[in-house]
Amino acid sequence: MRNRDTKLTVLMSVRNGEPYVRESVQSILRQTYEDYLFLIVDNASDDRTPEIVESFRDPRVRLIQLEKDIGQTAALNLGLGMTRSPYIARIDADDVSHPTRLEKQMAYARAHPDTALIGTWTTIIGPDGSPIAEKETSTDPDVLMEELLFRNVFAHSSVMFARAAVSELGGYPTHARYAQDYALWLEVTLRHPTTILPEFLVSIRRHDEQIGRSGLSSERVRDPMVLIDNILSRPDLPSSLLNLKNKARARASLRYAAGLREEGRWSQAFVELGRGLMLDAPGSLGKESAVYIAQTVLGMRGYEWICSARRRRPMGT
Known part of the structure; x- marks a missing residue:
């Protein structure tokens, strides 16, 4: 695998992400921190998603195309099993990272090697990218654990985590379709130090074609x-x-x-x-x-x- 010795892998799982995947991929390729592997697992898309990803022709990008839709959780676990980088950063195919996101998260990880999960504050954007709201939370580790009992304070696309801490848990749990990330953060936070950087480094997009971000079903x-x-x-x-x-x-x-x-x-x-x-x-x-x-x-x-x-x-x- 190209870039096998890099300290960081950025992981994306996508199915039919044509409307927004170009902007999302660009936001990673334009990071000020440049030493990473960008692993994109295409979950049997039947739109132009693979074509859009391949058009970037960046040596850091590796596209894995699945013939069958195995679901987001299984696709993420597949990606986790394909990298040996000590740190994994997540990004969804409709979200956008600020150019300094990876640099600041890696700097924190180097300064605090015992921290297993690093999130950021986020900006909520609409389908056209216009800002809707800002999401802040406490950066105090004790308060974070308390807050996690009431809601998921770690936006999935904002996190960077230590691969070893997640691997010891078996990766993303498969028993919670709509809350696989929440389940993982709860377990990691009970075992390791976690934090949230008090900067708006990721934009989370709200739109109709999502499985786990909105609605009260x-x-x-x-x-x-x-x-x-x-x-x-x-x-x-x-x-x-x-x-x-x-x-x-x-x-x-x-x-x-x-x-x-x-x-x-x-x-x-x-x-x-x-x-x-x-x-x-x-x-x-x-x-x-x-x-x-x-x-x-x-x-x-x-x-x-x-x-x-x-x-x-x-x-x-």
Whole structure:
């Protein structure tokens, strides 16, 4: 394999990424840190994705074309097995990296060799690349672990991780289709130091053709709920997290309830809502949990209508 001795491999798994893959690949090839292998696993695309990737003709790019769609998790694990670089940086085919992203993450990795997972702050962009929002999170390792019990604070396309730390876990888990990265970060963070660089170094694109970034379908939100429940049931859970058990389980249940309600599964939704409310006092659940409660009771359309009406209401009324 070309560039087999490089310290870094950038890994992309893509299926039918024609609309955005060119911009994503360009963002990696224009990095100020240049010593890497760019391994792109094409998951049986039936559009122009392979043609676009091959058009770059950069010696750092290696394209692996699969004849059959094996799913993103299996494709990522295949890529992990094809590199011996000590560090792996992820990028999805619709996201964009800031030119200094790899340089800054590698600098941190060299200065903190015990750190197994390095994320960054992110900018959310629309289909046309226009900014929508900025996502910040704490950089304190203890706070990161606590936050992970409530949500995935590591944007997948922002992470660089130590290959050894992920390999010892068997790679990406295959039991969580919509949360394979979340499951992995939870396990890595329980075992190793992790961090998030307080800079906006990656843009995460929001568009309609995505499997795990948006929506409140019950399947999408059930995976994280099961993961959190499993983590919280572990006998080796750090003592600092024990007092968050009920609150984390309550948040996961309320989000699941909103997903069930969105699918019209009313009775199940309200059973799950009751479960969440019994796990923790409603007054201590926080704003995000209150949103899930409102979405369960009102439905997504009702909730959005009320939010829209509040925005239209004249000031002072």
